[in-house]
Amino acid sequence: MRSLKTAAFSTAVLLAATACGGSGSEGGASEAPGSLTVWVMGTAQDPLQKYFDTVEQRYQEDYPDTSVEVEFVPWSDAQQSINNALAGGDAPDVLEVGNDQVANWASQGAIMDITSRTEQWGAVSDMDQAAVDYASYQESQYGVPWFTGVRTLYYRSDWLKGLDMEPPQTWDELVEVAKAIEEEQDVPGFAAPTDFTNGIASFIWSNGGEIAVQQEGEWQGRLTSAETREAIEFYAGLTTEENISPQAYVGENELVPLADMANGEVGMYIDGGWALTSMEEQAEDPAVLEDIQAAPIPGADGIAPAFVGGSVLTLFATTEHPDAAFDLLKTMSDKKGGKSYADAGGFFPAYPEMLDDETYQSDPLKAAAAEQLKHTEVLPATPNWNAADQDGKILPGAVLDIVKGKDPDTVLEEANKELTKTLNKPVA
Structure with missing residues (x-):
C-alpha cells in the first residue's frame, strides 16, 4: 500500500514534493514496479483522495504489488515542476497537463509519444474526438482526455x-x-x-x-x-x-x-x-x-x-515502466475512472455518450454545460x-x-x- 507522508490524510495520497519516476528509455521495463507516481494539477480535496483510493484498488487487480502514489501540484507551479523534472529532478510516471499545453510539452520532449498504445485501446474512439485531437502533436498522440469543461x-x-x-x-x-x-x-x-x-x-x-x-x-x-x-x-x-x-x-x-x-x-x-x-x-x-x-x-x-477545456493524461518521457504506467493511465481515464474523476472534480467526462445521463441533466447548470459540450472547438494546437x-x-x-x-x-x-x-x- 502507499505510505502516508501527510498525517492528516486518511487516504494514501502523497503531497510531499517527491516522485518515483526516473530516467529511462521509451522501451521501459516489463516487470511490475513497486510503485508509480501520478502528478495531478490543483489541490487535494477529499473527493479526489477517495477517487485515487478507488483507482489504486482497481489497478491492483492487475498489479497487486504496485502502489499508486499521487502528488498534487498547484497549477501555478506546474511549469517549474515539469521543467525541474526535465532537468533530471524527481519526475512522475503519469502526468496531468492542461489540454492546451500538450504541444508545448511534446515539443520539449517532456511527454511520451503513446500513439501505438492509444491505437490499441478501443475506449479512445468513444472519447470526444476534438479533445483527442487536441492531445496530439505533429500527427502523434501524446495523451488522452481525462475530463472536459466548457x-x-x-x-x-x-x-x-x-x-x-x-x-x-x-x-x-x-x-x-x-x-x-x-x-x-x-x-x-x-x-x-x-x-x-x-x-x-x-x-x-x-x-x-x-x-x-x-x-x-x-x-x-x-x-x-x-x-x-x-x-x-x-x-x-x-x-x-x-x-x-x-x-x-x-x-x-x-x-x-x-x-x-x-x-x-x-x-x-x-x-x-x-x-x-x-x-x-x-x-x-x-x-x-x-x-x-x-x-x-x-x-x-x-x-x-x-473551447473544449480540460486536462489530458500523459506519460512522462523518463518513466522506467511505460507499459505499467499506460495501464494506470487507462484505469484513470476509462469510462469508469474518467466519469468518477469528473464527478469528483465538478467537471464532465470526456465521453459524449455520458452527457445525457441523469447526473448531468437533472441540474440545470450542468445540463447547459452538457449541451454546450456537444458544440465545441479547439484553439491552434501549437507550442x-x-x-x-x-x-x-x-x-x-x-x-x-x-x-x-x-x-x-x-x-x-x-x-x-x-x-x-x-x-x-x-x-x-
Missing part, C-alpha cells in the same frame, strides 16, 4: 422570467435580451470583456470563422477573413455600437463581470462551471446565486461552439499558441484596439501578420 452563458433567471423572455440563442436575441435587462434593472445587460480570447473565439467559430489554420505544415492567420472579421466587429460593437456591455469591461478579463454577476450588477456573461465557487465567495447576498442559471452560448444563428495569446495577446489586443476606435481593417491586417509570424516561429 464555458456557458450565465444569466439571471428571475430577471428573464419577469421580462417573459428566454435565454438568448442567437446574436440578435442576445442584444434584445440585454437591452431589455438594462431597461428594466438599470444594470448592463451583458459583459463583453476584451481580454477574453476563449469568449471571443466562440463568436468567431459561430460565424464560420477561424483564428488560424494549418496548411502543409504552416500556420495561416484567419483574422482577416470575412467571417472572422464580422464576428470580431460584432463582439467589439457590443460595447461601442449596441452599448449593452459597459466601458468598465474594456481591457478586462472575465473575472470582473464574475464579481458583478455574483452581486446583481450585470445580467449575462460567459464563463465556465468553475466560476460558481468564486461567485459563492464574492456574493454579498448568497440568495442572488439561486437565480443564476446557465444556457449554451448564443451564436450567429444558434448555439456557438465553445507557439501561448506566445501568441498569453504573451502577445494578439486577438484580444486587436479587439481592444477596435473598441478604442482604431480602423478594424488596419488592426486585423496587422494582427493577422503578427499571428501568422508568431505561430510559425521555429520550435526549439
Whole structure:
C-alpha cells in the first residue's frame, strides 16, 4: 500500500514534493514496479483522495504489488515542476497537463509519444474526438482526455422570467435580451470583456470563422477573413455600437463581470462551471446565486461552439515502466475512472455518450454545460499558441484596439501578420 507522508490524510495520497519516476528509455521495463507516481494539477480535496483510493484498488487487480502514489501540484507551479523534472529532478510516471499545453510539452520532449498504445485501446474512439485531437502533436498522440469543461452563458433567471423572455440563442436575441435587462434593472445587460480570447473565439467559430489554420505544415492567420472579421466587429460593437456591455469591461478579463454577476450588477456573461465557487465567495447576498442559471452560448444563428477545456493524461518521457504506467493511465481515464474523476472534480467526462445521463441533466447548470459540450472547438494546437495569446495577446489586443476606435481593417491586417509570424516561429 502507499505510505502516508501527510498525517492528516486518511487516504494514501502523497503531497510531499517527491516522485518515483526516473530516467529511462521509451522501451521501459516489463516487470511490475513497486510503485508509480501520478502528478495531478490543483489541490487535494477529499473527493479526489477517495477517487485515487478507488483507482489504486482497481489497478491492483492487475498489479497487486504496485502502489499508486499521487502528488498534487498547484497549477501555478506546474511549469517549474515539469521543467525541474526535465532537468533530471524527481519526475512522475503519469502526468496531468492542461489540454492546451500538450504541444508545448511534446515539443520539449517532456511527454511520451503513446500513439501505438492509444491505437490499441478501443475506449479512445468513444472519447470526444476534438479533445483527442487536441492531445496530439505533429500527427502523434501524446495523451488522452481525462475530463472536459466548457464555458456557458450565465444569466439571471428571475430577471428573464419577469421580462417573459428566454435565454438568448442567437446574436440578435442576445442584444434584445440585454437591452431589455438594462431597461428594466438599470444594470448592463451583458459583459463583453476584451481580454477574453476563449469568449471571443466562440463568436468567431459561430460565424464560420477561424483564428488560424494549418496548411502543409504552416500556420495561416484567419483574422482577416470575412467571417472572422464580422464576428470580431460584432463582439467589439457590443460595447461601442449596441452599448449593452459597459466601458468598465474594456481591457478586462472575465473575472470582473464574475464579481458583478455574483452581486446583481450585470445580467449575462460567459464563463465556465468553475466560476460558481468564486461567485459563492464574492456574493454579498448568497440568495442572488439561486437565480443564476446557465444556457449554451448564443451564436450567429444558434448555439456557438465553445473551447473544449480540460486536462489530458500523459506519460512522462523518463518513466522506467511505460507499459505499467499506460495501464494506470487507462484505469484513470476509462469510462469508469474518467466519469468518477469528473464527478469528483465538478467537471464532465470526456465521453459524449455520458452527457445525457441523469447526473448531468437533472441540474440545470450542468445540463447547459452538457449541451454546450456537444458544440465545441479547439484553439491552434501549437507550442507557439501561448506566445501568441498569453504573451502577445494578439486577438484580444486587436479587439481592444477596435473598441478604442482604431480602423478594424488596419488592426486585423496587422494582427493577422503578427499571428501568422508568431505561430510559425521555429520550435526549439
